[in-house]
Amino acid sequence: MERPIIAIIGCPNVGKSTLFNRLIKRKKAIVDSTPGVTRDRIYADIKWDNTPLTVVDTGGFLPEKNSILVQVLSQTKVAIDEANAIIFLADSRIGPTPLDVELINLLRKVKKPVLFAINKVDDETHLSKIYDFYKLGIERIFPISALHGRGIDELISEIISLLPKKEVLEEKVESVSVAIIGRPNVGKSSVFNYILGYQRSIVSEIPGTTRDAVDTLFHLQGRDYLLIDTAGLRRKAKIKSHLERYSVGRALRSIDRSDIAILLLSAEEGITHQDYQIVNYTLDKGKCIVVAINKWDLMPKTRRFKEEYLRAIQKKLSFATFIPILTISALTGAGMNKIFPLINQLYRIYTNRISTAKLNRLIEELTAKCQPPATGNKRVKFYYATQVYIKPPTFIVFTNYPASIPDAYRRFLVSRIRDGLGFQKVPVKVILRRKT
Numbered sequence: 001m002e003r004p005i006i007a008i009i010g011c012p013n014v015g016k017s018t019l020f021n022r023l024i025k026r027k028k029a030i031v032d033s034t035p036g037v038t039r040d041r042i043y044a045d046i047k048w049d050n051t052p053l054t055v056v057d058t059g060g061f062l063p064e065k066n067s068i069l070v071q072v073l074s075q076t077k078v079a080i081d082e083a084n085a086i087i088f089l090a091d092s093r094i095g096p097t098p099l100d101v102e103l104i105n106l107l108r109k110v111k112k113p114v115l116f117a118i119n120k121v122d123d124e125t126h127l128s129k130i131y132d133f134y135k136l137g138i139e140r141i142f143p144i145s146a147l148h149g150r151g152i153d154e155l156i157s158e159i160i161s162l163l164p165k166k167e168v169l170e171e172k173v174e175s176v177s178v179a180i181i182g183r184p185n186v187g188k189s190s191v192f193n194y195i196l197g198y199q200r201s202i203v204s205e206i207p208g209t210t211r212d213a214v215d216t217l218f219h220l221q222g223r224d225y226l227l228i229d230t231a232g233l234r235r236k237a238k239i240k241s242h243l244e245r246y247s248v249g250r251a252l253r254s255i256d257r258s259d260i261a262i263l264l265l266s267a268e269e270g271i272t273h274q275d276y277q278i279v280n281y282t283l284d285k286g287k288c289i290v291v292a293i294n295k296w297d298l299m300p301k302t303r304r305f306k307e308e309y310l311r312a313i314q315k316k317l318s319f320a321t322f323i324p325i326l327t328i329s330a331l332t333g334a335g336m337n338k339i340f341p342l343i344n345q346l347y348r349i350y351t352n353r354i355s356t357a358k359l360n361r362l363i364e365e366l367t368a369k370c371q372p373p374a375t376g377n378k379r380v381k382f383y384y385a386t387q388v389y390i391k392p393p394t395f396i397v398f399t400n401y402p403a404s405i406p407d408a409y410r411r412f413l414v415s416r417i418r419d420g421l422g423f424q425k426v427p428v429k430v431i432l433r434r435k436t
Helices: 016-024 067-082 098-108 124-136 152-162 188-196 242-256 273-284 303-316 336-350 356-369 407-420
Strands: 005-010 042-048 051-057 085-091 114-119 141-143 176-181 214-220 223-229 260-266 288-294 325-327 382-389 394-399 429-434
Touching (some): 005 016, 016 042, 016 114, 016 152, 042 152, 085 098, 085 152, 098 124, 124 141, 141 152, 176 188, 176 242, 188 223, 188 260, 223 336, 260 336, 288 336
Parallel strands (some): 085 114, 176 223, 176 260, 394 429
Antiparallel strands (some): 042 051, 214 223, 382 394
């Protein structure tokens, strides 16, 4: 299940980043006395009393019209839109300001839990200063000190109690999460609806019709799947509204919680620079990818054309040659029956574990044939290897000089482990660690 999102909203320099760092127990957000240090939203996953949460630090609310402040305001509105609950933060030492009043009026229209926390109540002398905030019509105030941790437990426990309780679905078979991703107007919702067999998502020729991730559980041939339709992923420069930023953020988080991502391309347009960015993001997250070229019914029907077209796509994806490619048409149904057999094959490989003995035999064979290059008088040795994770398959190789091993040899190791141990078509991670 998705983690509930808690957004910290407030005017500049009230201590939002200090509270954020207090909640995540490390300094991720920059804390500075200069107003407006935080501009973009910053996310972090935490667990509070065994409840998983995502907390969001936002820029200070400033309704001025210069370009940077407009973007900060936009980021704040996106955080409000996507949050399940909101913490409004103000400064006890300054008291209510006109900006606080404006932001409180904005939050009154929000139909989700909003808790009003007054920060910098570091001792009893500051406690009396919070009462001016009751004049703004706030029924309950949480006096806190983000710097010293005062009142934080009560604040977060209250916000957890107000979160909607999500029903946990009991699954007889492990479900596979599949996200349909890609640029706007490549047919993601059409593919989504074709797979389900009914109109679950709105389909339109207008780019950006899908604003949010749409999740649907369904059963097919003995296995449960969670299918996720997502908003189109544009280049940053082309994102114009805060609602679109919200949609793109949700799409990226849909990749994060998927096992396999179907990257949809339009056959007429082929692969673009933005598709490379999507592939890189998905691989960085360790997810399997299937490239599906939609609208293939619009292309010439000759075998030669198809071979040359696919060869051109593979050449452009030379940095990830293991990614499988399909041609499909959501309009005619051509090639759609190949998607889930391929997904099942990928998931089986993606969750496979290799015995330590088999892995070390392969490493010994590799190093016997191709020794790691030496640096100066240092001879690099591999001592031992083990698989530590699945999804993606992740291996640790213990060596004497990990920093001396060049990137080319690291890529060689990944490629040979993928081919030699049956991990074709899925991402593989190899971590080189010094033996101590």
